[in-house]
Amino acid sequence: MDKLLNDLLAIVGPSGVLLGDDVSQRSVDWFTGAPCRAKAIVRPRSTEQLSSVMAVCYQADQPVVTHGGMTGIVHGGVASPDEIVVSLELMNQIEEIDPVGSTIQVQAGVTLQRVQEAAQEIDMQFPLDLGARGSCTIGGNIATNAGGIRVIRYGMMRQQVLGLEAVLSDGTVVSSLNKMLKNNAGYDLKQLFIGSEGTLGIVTRAVLRLQPHMPSEQTALVAVPSFDALTQLLNLVSRELANSLSAFEALWNNHYKLMTTESGKHAPVLADDSPFYAIIETLGLDEAEDAERFSQVLQKALEADLITDAVLASSQAQRQSIWAIREDIEALVSELKPMFSYDVSLPIPSMEAYVDILEENLKTQWPQAGKMVVFGHLGDGNLHIMITVRDDRPDSRRQVEQLVYSPLKAFGGSISAEHGIGLEKKDYLSVSRTSEEIALMKRLKTALDPKCLLNPGKVIALD
Template identity: 45%
Template structure:
């Protein structure tokens, strides 16, 4: 439904409730709003709206609901599953105008923010208040907290702080008919009936639009002790993680794995000198943040030395400065450089039980090699929280549509009782595979919930389920 198909009364009302300066139609819609970081293509939107308040969001949704006009909420458009690409004839609801930081309460360890607030700005505001917001991911400079919450983002610190869900105390959400749910809880403990906010965390904008959030903050981190470790096999990585968590009293902040194929690829693409020789099967980036990293250094080094003595690790490089910490992390974050030279590629974000990751990776590698001889594939991930990332490509000469490669991988993930989406959401891209991780009774319950909260089906139609 394009502008010339929207009746004039609707267009006028949309401009009235959102402000004429905050509404654009047809060719005036920014090109950046027509896609996210995925390869999914959406429809042609009818309008683009940037509300500045919760009341404006409520009025927009009430209007669209009464006219059966679809609405697609959009954050920083850094998603990888196509969850924010336009639906045909939709009003795109950009939350960028709701970027306020309303309050920081150090005594309660919380921050009140608008859904459009950029993640990095939240991190910096917390740091300025001598506190720490634990969510962190590569898109920190562009992703918005509303989108992070709507996709239950994971990132680099899940092993210690949990997914985004664990960092949200309260939410304000607007339903499809314009009803505002003021669930702005400020307490860690609140058992006054069912906690409704959890229905909207991870719902990808299909059940309601998040407009504000109360975030949980932690004591400030002033640095980290970081090591890049070479391991003889995957089983040794499990032993190292257990050893580190036990020795360091659960203070491991990140435990990232890079198989040799990824490690050699990122060294080649970035031109970096390897901190550890590139001839080991697997590498771990282990990180322990703290308020006084200098005083933690002895314990961290003792942990590594004990792992050497137990023959858990084969080699290691210990970061001696903040610059070296950044260098080690640049290897793990160097996937963007790899992707830039391997297009078209398929990026997988999956999870299986931690103890089974090694076997699962071996089985996927063998299946891809058998079905698509010569197909490049690299493996890495936040393995400490059971998350594996896999990139295959270039794929053009092997499987132009990508469907057969995806089926090969997802069928193996299903046999391990894993998830087709560990942290990126479902959107459009993984919708065909959702049944591999959710039973029909679960899907039926999700559809019932959708019907109850959005009976006209206007919110992010066609996404997820």
């Protein structure tokens, strides 16, 4: 065993370093299950241990890749045999909950679901929510600026973070566990680390905002006759349900039909012949009043021909069955494998034209094998696109990527709405960022990580 590993063992102890099969048995890709190939996985139990780990790695010029819950899908956790993985899985404590200040302080390895449950125990809520809630970690949510289904009301992860602590590549600890909503004392340094995918520093702890618990939840699945009607429906519910609207998820017909009648994975609660569907959710305080208002708005939409049919959930089981159609990514992977997954954002009025162009180009290039499904957070301008050409060779992947990303620039769209860049989208960063923006990103990377040891090769390429 080399000197570096001995030094790391001395810091974190035998249980804190994984080698050999304990490394390769872990996956670095949620879709493919590709094994981890790192030299070792180091698991610190505290910020102090991580600081010492990074100081040792800095002196040895050792590249480090960070791991959270490993639910990302842009190859951000891929590590080569000459790299070491730092996993924050043992830093998983909820340190403090303040019901008066509406904050919760946690270590980065705590899962999103545990934070949600801790908030519920004091009759509050942590509003960030996504399908991987049981596995994804707060550190990963911060590193990728996670979005999810309630961005339309509560914003991205960035809006949930009041303060954080991070360890830089040389072991320096930058601790700003601010608990105040207002703090304009100089640069807001936490913003450097939120969304930086572990390339500028490793987030170790965070202070998060909590929101009041909303006991009333209304959910409906509606059929929509056109994209124009879909956008008008969004405008209607945003206006009429402005104080309670928490989610507006759009499903194209190809997604809804695949998840229900074609695959048999979920019961088709509505007929499968509508071009679009939407899941509408509100959160409020008065069940009877909220239900009445929700029903009235849907009736107004029906009378205006914005929807053709609707199902309102009357129980938690019905609510879950509606959301399962949207959130069952495992079923999508099973039906479309080998599958390529994309996460883009566009101005809402441009979405239909973009999807039509993409579908037409896909059919032209792969008339028999090409298939795509589209769904996403319409109110946030975010589309998820799953594509199969029944061939996952690198050349095919590259061709599909070109089809997906090339039209975005003309529409003013982004190659990544909420999943980040990682390795997968790095070559397309110029589609969504100007040369000046990329140059500034490189200057920040060089300033905070001069040896380029943190997640090297991810997000941006240093010439």
